Amino acid sequence: MIRPLHPGTAAIVKATIPALEAHGLAITKTMYASLMQDPAIAAMFNQTDQANGRQPHALAAAVLAYARHIEHPEKLKAALDLIVERHVAVMVEADQYPVVGAALLGAIRTVLGDAATPAIMEAWGDAYRFLAEVLITREADVYAERAALEGGWRDWRSLRVEKRTRETDSVTSFWLVPADDKPVLMHKPGQFLTFRLDRDGLNTRRSYSISSAPDARGYRISVKRDPNGQVSRWFHDQLAVGDIVDVTPPAGNFTLEGKAEVPVLLVSAGIGITPFMSMLLAPRVSGNTHPLHLVHGDHDLGSMPFQSELVNLSATTSPLLIDLFESLPKSAASTERTHKGRISASWVRSRVTPETHVYVCGPRSFQRDLIHGLVEQGVNREQIHHEFFGSDEEVTSGRS
Structure with a gap:
C-alpha cells in the first residue's frame, strides 16, 4: 500500500531545491561511495559509469526533478517507468530500498551539515519512503506480469550459448537458448537482456540489446569489443558455445509506439544499431506494417555489422x-x-514528417547532438525516442 506524503513534506522538499542545485552532485557521489561498500548492491551498477561520474550526475538530476515535481509526480511518469525497467532488469528487491534510503539521507546530512535541519531530514525521509513505495509496488507488478506470460520467468534463468557469430572484427553475436529447453518470453523489439556475471573475476550485471526478431526459442545479442571494457572482453574471449549464463526476462521501454501506419525513422551509429535490428526483423514475425527507414552511421562499411x-x-x-x-x-x-x-540533424530533419517518430541509438555525444539539433529545428520532442543509459536532461540540454 502506498501511503501519501505527510502534510508539509512537499513544501519543505521544494524549499531544498536551491541546495540540491548547488550540492546535488556532491550528495549523490557521497551516497554512492557508501553504497559501493555493499558488494551485492555494487554489482548492480556499471562501475565505469560510477568512475566517470555519469551515474552520480544522472541521479543528481533525478533527485532534483523529483523535488521540483513532488506535488505532481504524474509529470515524472516517463522517468519512473524507465527506473522501473532498469530495476526489474537487475532484480532490485524491496529489502534493498531501506539501504539506499539510509545512504541518501546520510549523504544529505553529511554534505549539507548544519543546514540539514531535523525538519528537512524528516521531510526527505518521508519523500524517499513515498517514492520507494511507488517503485516497489510497480516493480512487484512487473515481476508478476512477466512471470505470468507464456515463456516468462521471475528471478534469473539459465540460458545456454548455442552459437557464436563473428559479425565484424570487433562485433560478435551470441545466440542464447534456455538450458531447460522450454520456451522463452518473446521480447518486444528494442528490449534488452541483463546478465548476472559472477565468475572469472567479474561481479556485475550488464545489459545488452536483443538483436534478433521475437522468437519463443531464444535470443541473439551482439557485443562490441571495447579494449578497455572488462565485460565486453569477457564475452569475446571467454564465453564459449555450450556455456551457461544467468539472465533476467527481456526489459526496456525503447520499443515502437503508435499505430502501425505511423512512419518510423531509426537513426543509429556504431553498435547502436543492435536494437534496431530487432525492430527491422520483427515484421516477418508480427506482420507490423510501420513504414521503416533506417539511417545508420559508421566509420566505414567494412566495420559495420549485419550488412x-x-x-x-x-x-x-x-x-x-x-x-x-x-x-x-x-x-x-x-x-x-x-x-x-x-x-x-538537418539531413534527418528533412526526412521527418509531422507524423514521423524518430528513434535514436548510439554514443552519448551522437545522441545529444542529434536530438538537440532536431528539437532546435522544430521536431516535436514527443516524437523522439532514445536508448540512453543516463538522464534525459543530459541529452536534451547538451550536457555530457
Missing part, C-alpha cells in the same frame, strides 16, 4: 528504406543510399 542481413531485408521487406553514412570511407565510391560524412 548481409540488411541487404536481404532491403530486398524482401516493404516498406523499408536504408541509408548508410561513412565518416571515414575507404573508397570514394558512393550510391544513392550510401553517403560520405556523418549523419546530421
Whole structure:
C-alpha cells in the first residue's frame, strides 16, 4: 500500500531545491561511495559509469526533478517507468530500498551539515519512503506480469550459448537458448537482456540489446569489443558455445509506439544499431506494417555489422528504406543510399514528417547532438525516442 506524503513534506522538499542545485552532485557521489561498500548492491551498477561520474550526475538530476515535481509526480511518469525497467532488469528487491534510503539521507546530512535541519531530514525521509513505495509496488507488478506470460520467468534463468557469430572484427553475436529447453518470453523489439556475471573475476550485471526478431526459442545479442571494457572482453574471449549464463526476462521501454501506419525513422551509429535490428526483423514475425527507414552511421562499411542481413531485408521487406553514412570511407565510391560524412540533424530533419517518430541509438555525444539539433529545428520532442543509459536532461540540454 502506498501511503501519501505527510502534510508539509512537499513544501519543505521544494524549499531544498536551491541546495540540491548547488550540492546535488556532491550528495549523490557521497551516497554512492557508501553504497559501493555493499558488494551485492555494487554489482548492480556499471562501475565505469560510477568512475566517470555519469551515474552520480544522472541521479543528481533525478533527485532534483523529483523535488521540483513532488506535488505532481504524474509529470515524472516517463522517468519512473524507465527506473522501473532498469530495476526489474537487475532484480532490485524491496529489502534493498531501506539501504539506499539510509545512504541518501546520510549523504544529505553529511554534505549539507548544519543546514540539514531535523525538519528537512524528516521531510526527505518521508519523500524517499513515498517514492520507494511507488517503485516497489510497480516493480512487484512487473515481476508478476512477466512471470505470468507464456515463456516468462521471475528471478534469473539459465540460458545456454548455442552459437557464436563473428559479425565484424570487433562485433560478435551470441545466440542464447534456455538450458531447460522450454520456451522463452518473446521480447518486444528494442528490449534488452541483463546478465548476472559472477565468475572469472567479474561481479556485475550488464545489459545488452536483443538483436534478433521475437522468437519463443531464444535470443541473439551482439557485443562490441571495447579494449578497455572488462565485460565486453569477457564475452569475446571467454564465453564459449555450450556455456551457461544467468539472465533476467527481456526489459526496456525503447520499443515502437503508435499505430502501425505511423512512419518510423531509426537513426543509429556504431553498435547502436543492435536494437534496431530487432525492430527491422520483427515484421516477418508480427506482420507490423510501420513504414521503416533506417539511417545508420559508421566509420566505414567494412566495420559495420549485419550488412548481409540488411541487404536481404532491403530486398524482401516493404516498406523499408536504408541509408548508410561513412565518416571515414575507404573508397570514394558512393550510391544513392550510401553517403560520405556523418549523419546530421538537418539531413534527418528533412526526412521527418509531422507524423514521423524518430528513434535514436548510439554514443552519448551522437545522441545529444542529434536530438538537440532536431528539437532546435522544430521536431516535436514527443516524437523522439532514445536508448540512453543516463538522464534525459543530459541529452536534451547538451550536457555530457
